[in-house]
Amino acid sequence: MPTSSFSNRSLRVPKYRRHRASGQAVVTLNGKDHYLGKWKSAASRAAYQQLTSQWLANGGRDPDLEIHGITLVEVIAKYVRYAKSYYRKDGKITREATIIADALRVVNELYGRTLANEFGPLALKVVRDHMIHKGWSRKYINKQIDRIRRMFKWAAGEEIVSASIYDSLRCVPGLRRGRSEAIETCPVQPVSESVVQVTLTHLPEVVSDMVRFQRLTGCRPSEVCNVRPVDVDTKGDIWQYGPAIHKTQHYGRQRVVFIGPKAQDVLRKYLLRPAESFCFSPVDSERKRREAQHEIRKTPSSCGNFPGSNRKLKPKRPPRNRYDDPNAKSTKTWI
Numbered sequence: 001m002p003t004s005s006f007s008n009r010s011l012r013v014p015k016y017r018r019h020r021a022s023g024q025a026v027v028t029l030n031g032k033d034h035y036l037g038k039w040k041s042a043a044s045r046a047a048y049q050q051l052t053s054q055w056l057a058n059g060g061r062d063p064d065l066e067i068h069g070i071t072l073v074e075v076i077a078k079y080v081r082y083a084k085s086y087y088r089k090d091g092k093i094t095r096e097a098t099i100i101a102d103a104l105r106v107v108n109e110l111y112g113r114t115l116a117n118e119f120g121p122l123a124l125k126v127v128r129d130h131m132i133h134k135g136w137s138r139k140y141i142n143k144q145i146d147r148i149r150r151m152f153k154w155a156a157g158e159e160i161v162s163a164s165i166y167d168s169l170r171c172v173p174g175l176r177r178g179r180s181e182a183i184e185t186c187p188v189q190p191v192s193e194s195v196v197q198v199t200l201t202h203l204p205e206v207v208s209d210m211v212r213f214q215r216l217t218g219c220r221p222s223e224v225c226n227v228r229p230v231d232v233d234t235k236g237d238i239w240q241y242g243p244a245i246h247k248t249q250h251y252g253r254q255r256v257v258f259i260g261p262k263a264q265d266v267l268r269k270y271l272l273r274p275a276e277s278f279c280f281s282p283v284d285s286e287r288k289r290r291e292a293q294h295e296i297r298k299t300p301s302s303c304g305n306f307p308g309s310n311r312k313l314k315p316k317r318p319p320r321n322r323y324d325d326p327n328a329k330s331t332k333t334w335i
Contacts, residue, residue: 011059024037025038029052070116071113072111072113072116073112075160079100080100102144104147104151106127106130107148109130116160117165121168121171124148124149124172128175131144132180132182138180138182138185139185141175145174149169149170152166200212204285207280210224210280210323212263213267216260216262216263217257219241219257224323226245227278228275228276229274229277229279231243231244232259232271238259239264240258242254278321281320281323282320282323
């Protein structure tokens with residue numbers, strides 16, 4: 001039976017049959033008969049294997065219709081499924097897949113029912129103008145337009161649309177500073193030292209130590225959340241932290257964060273735990289918060305609630321073993 005890299009167990013391969021009137025082999029795909037040549041001949045069986053394999057790879061669409069009759073909403077659906085499977089890290093969908101879906105949503109709203117091979121440079125400019133009216137910044141619009149082009153490049157490689165469509169879309173230039181109505185964004189500036197110091201006094205101990213550790217080492221927020229004793233090499237005057245997961249790991253690069261004496265003083269007490277556990281844990285922070293509340297309690301212990309009582313059996317957000325990346329956003333997509 002033909003196999004395909006496109007995994008879809010709900011698809012059943014149509015049978016290789018004999019057309020009695022003509023004596024030819026035939027297979028029916030999506031209600032259309034495809035004649036393959038003389039019944040039981042090697043050529044007809046080879047044609048059957050090729051046609052059904054292509055049909056499976058196209059997700060159950062008739063190969064003859066892929067180039068000529070596919071609409072943009074179908075191309076978008078296929079590409080979003082591909083993006084969800086491709087843009088992954090540590091088994092989870094990354095933010096890139098969500099951003100791609102945001103760009104394609106605009107295309108779907110304006111041209112979803114249009115044939116994919118009828119989408120050209122003028123249509124892409126209409127999509128770009130719509131992004132401007134939505135209030136998106138110039139740089140973000142240029143990146144989103146590139147993501148739309150990337151979808152057509154992928155579709156051309158899958159023989160879903162004509163390769164000439166991608167070539168024509170490349171003729172649309174990006175927006176230039178001061179030459180469009182798109183808004184310009186200001187560079188993001190660092191928070192002042194005075195604001196950080198005031199904020200630290202209002203943070204829980206664990207979270208304030210996370211902020212101090214990041215400022216002293218220059219590591220990313222996700223790397224602070226994921227630090228574990230097993231990842232920290234404490235040999236030598238300068239410690240080295242090698243994150244198990246980091247932003248550029250899909251490029252095959254290694255990431256090393258150097259930890260100086262001041263950062264070591266912050267991290268040292270968190271290394272006294274199992275090697276595979278996370279140093280900065282919401283469970284620890286919540287436990288310390290409750291202990292601090294108990295210390296300032298005025299009601300005698302013999303009266304009222306006792307430690308461990310007055311808690312929900314199934315809270316909506318129970319404390320976990322690690323913090324989430326504060327810069328991470330939802331990876332839910334619209335299709």
